Amino acid sequence: MSTNRRRSNKGKAKQLQAEAAKKASFWTGAAELPPAGRIAMAEDPSATLRSLGPPPLSGQANAVESIVLVAARAAGVATALAAAADILDFDPVDPSR
Numbered sequence: 001m002s003t004n005r006r007r008s009n010k011g012k013a014k015q016l017q018a019e020a021a022k023k024a025s026f027w028t029g030a031a032e033l034p035p036a037g038r039i040a041m042a043e044d045p046s047a048t049l050r051s052l053g054p055p056p057l058s059g060q061a062n063a064v065e066s067i068v069l070v071a072a073r074a075a076g077v078a079t080a081l082a083a084a085a086d087i088l089d090f091d092p093v094d095p096s097r
Contacts, residue, residue, distance in 0.1 A: 038089035039082040045075030 046068040057063040082088040 036085070036087050039078075039087050040089045040091075041079050042075045046071040 049067055049071055050064070055063045055067060060066075079088065
């Protein structure tokens with residue numbers, strides 16, 4: 001004759017409570033962020049990508065041009081966001097800095 005034994009769910013309940021506490025602590029107040037600094041426009045937004053060498057995309061003749069266009073567009077959007085937030089530095093870049 002077999003007897004039905006119920007497993008204790010105490011361990012599972014504690015685990016679920018711990019996970020819930022982790023999730024809840026994620027949404028609690030965070031430390032205040034420092035004020036944003038001024039942002040300068042990039043002179044060549046694709047320089048870093050091009051420095052990595054040609055992309056490993058065989059048969060894609062215009063892959064480099066496409067990547068350069070995407071980088072330029074992303075830089076343009078970032079510049080517009082910085083201007084909207086009034087943190088865009090319009091002064092020319094000083095190479096001695």
